[in-house]
Amino acid sequence: MMRIPCPHCGPRTQSEFIYERTLDSVVPLNAPTEEAMAKLFTRNNPRGVDDEIWRHTYGCRAWMVLTRHRVTNEISGCRAIGPEALS
């Protein structure tokens, strides 16, 4: 079980978080069908570092982008996103 550095709460155990999807599979509003479906269904699955969206659901409930090595689970960054990131 990983320890995730929530940008708002500090390091917390993984069971407080929920994984959403990789950052590159976020479908922007009004994306053309082809682009939207490519993002949803033909995603990369890199053996290495990737940016992922997580939510501190059982904590501050904020979303964040976690930069994680998918094999070693090393976390090299975690940044806030959304309105909370501005405050």
Added chain:
Amino acid sequence: MINFRFDGKVYTAQAGDTLAAALLRNGIGLVGRSFKYHRPRGIMTAGIEEPNALVTVGEGGRAEPNTRATDVFVYEGLVAKSQNRWPNLSFDVGAALGLAAPALSAGFYYKTFFGSAKKWMFYEYFIRKAAGLGNAPTLTDPDRFSQRAAFCDVLVVGAGPAGMQAALDAAEGGKRVILVEQDHILAPSLLRDSQEQDAAWANATAARIRAAGGIILTRTTASGYWEHDLVTLTQRISEPGQVPTHDVAQRLWHVRAGQVILATGSIERPMAFAHNDRPGVMLSQAVRTYVRRFGVVPGKRVVIATNNDDAYKSAEALKDAGAQIAAILDARPAPAGANSGHRVYNNAVPLSTQGARHCLKSVQALVDGKTMDWDADLLAVSGGFTPVVHLHMQAGGTLDWNEDAQAFIPVSSRQNVTTIGGAAEPQAIFKMVPVSSPKKSFIDFQNDVTLADVDLAWAEGYRSVEHLKRYTTLGMATDQGKLSNMAALGRLAQKQGVAIPEAGLTTFRPPYTPVTMGLIAGAGAKDAGAHIRRLALYELHAAKNPIWQPLGYWFRPRAYPISGESLAQAALREAKAVRNNVGMTDVSTLAKFEVSGPDAAAFLDIICATTISKLAVGRGRYTFMLREDGIVFDDGTVWRLDENRYLLTSSTGGADRMATHISYVRQFLCPHLRVSAVNVQEHYAGIAIAGPQAKAVLTALIGAEPPRHMSTVPAAIAGVPVIILAASYSGERAFEIYVDASQAEAVWVACESEVFAQGGTLYGLEAMEFLRIEKGHLVVGGEVDGRMTPHDLALDKMLNKAGGYIGASGLSRPALSETGRRQLVGLEAIAGDIPEGAMLIPSEGASPQGHVSAAAFRIVTGGSVALGQLTEGFSRHGEILIASSPTRGQQARVRVVAPHFYDAAGERYRD
């Protein structure tokens, strides 16, 4: 003196004995039968690596099969049984299998049972009886298992001299320390060998660690090393099979450590020679442990076989205890190490043993190329030492080959872990190559794998160590390579003609020692881990003794039976009351979101697939939401409470999913909008009042004309502010009343007295299901099943023509508008009752063309009706099909109709 039973007979043990020590103390040499060949086996080790002495400890639900006799401390009344034998341990019919051993070689099952599946089903029964270990208990474990989280700066695993010193230094250096030891005493090796420190040092050190704030846990095993220095500890509070003093048998710790120090020591290796598995063959350090720690001398006339200095200490211990050392067989070519007058043979390796079922009689060895024999009842062997690197490897560590010790030692890890003591610096040994016949030379005692099996796997083309493991079952079960790994690797490397490090290693996976399933489940074992969410009005419902129904994490009244009614009778009475008069029900569990701000309408136009922005203040409408791929995933209603304030409701079961979805869309896709979306599911309690008399009830409650259908007004009931929504799920004139959950009781009581005054009743989920099926309303998880588009559900006319909602682009995929899709239909029975879940087939034996998603009855007039999905269903109204449920053994002839069985025009809820 402690009394215990083994295979029905009562024996006595000394305080502090392991079961293994107690059995040896009572002269019991034969304790188990081997896994495959049913060979007689005795106690081989004094630690958790014991491969042979597996017993079932305890009785009933408390029984723990496959407990190593070396890892349970005897308590008064302990009951242990040997395993894998019939009718008894001494005379085991299965031992005849041993005679058939040549036929049971590696890959036996693969080679023998590749016929039809039926054949395997036949053989499996007998194989499962013949091979295998203990039986899992069939009763529920009466004990509790607790879990606990902890944090520390330094976690030290292993309380030997090195671990205790490290823990002391850290604790007195101001660090928060946890020290764990799997034994029930600290530094047990100090009782085995006199070293610089002694038992008094261990006690004093423990006292200093505790005085500095350190935590010391005995009978606690660090069983798993996970990501980011999380280590799971399994703590035995009571021994296996023992009645715990305070209910809790074991505790699972999740420890997040700043740094982990592994002082896990090493495990002594057996040697590979013929009949090396006979009772009476024991590891050298184990012999010394029994002699010095437990005061049990496991043999009178002993041969010692070694390739290192350490075994000479065992000779001293045995001599001090009065045993006779017949010979020391030292594999090294020239004398080395301390020798105090024993008969030492150099260049000497064991070849074979002879003996009876219960004991060893003689040892044969090759000395300088000549065969020699000794009478002996104990053979102590030391084939070297394997550092315990399991946790280091689970932490993602790497290993280095140490040629002197012929062992892998830990090097580095990406986690914050270091290894100290014997696990980092194993003793030097002399490299040996087995010379004895490989056929009975066991390398994995627990799984009955011999050197010959490794040779056979090699001959059949299994080159990788991972393949070798799976083909021969080497290193599986509780062994996990502890004893077997190095012998197998040595043989594989020999076959490959490479050095051992090049032969590769199998993966080290948690747990290090077996973990009880109940411990992993913890307190969640009894309710499958689900928590319970209670309604704000729970007490009021409970007072009426309803039948409860789980719905997500919630429990809601399913029906309120009176005077011995069945569920179906109660639900039908309640539904009839709604159709004919008035009923009320608790709808508090619906998902609710308050969406406010200047861009609230724009935000809802993104979330919802219907147009929200044109809704007038005080009005509401039905809506549904799509996934990004265009499939309907939830539905509900949306109400404009104020200029910039909306209330959105959606399904109970999808509430948490919808909350996440709304938050994701808000923060990732439209952070630019000036909108706030707050989950108010539990802030509001909800009460629905439905039926022809609902309007009269509402008028009396609020003292004014209630809102028209799909309108909302603020009001007060019993002096409490409420929001009234006029919406109908039942098909009758109906209102939903939302009230601050903390003030809901007064409102419920007021509503109830008014409903009862009208001759109405309470209704539950079952009646609500009858009502909505008859009306043809959808339910998420039923008709909305994650496969249906708005068109499939006949909702497409409501789609927002302007687009821009989530799922609009996914919905335009060509496949979603092709012909041949399943579509929502109504079904009415011509003969029989329609079974829920039934397949829809055109004739007997034909392939299914759809299914029944929900079945009920016409509430007032009777007759079975249902909702379903049918291929091209919209154009098949009038067709006759069979609704067949083979699993229920029921079927009905049905007619396909429109999915509205009641008031299709919707006249009953309009003014």
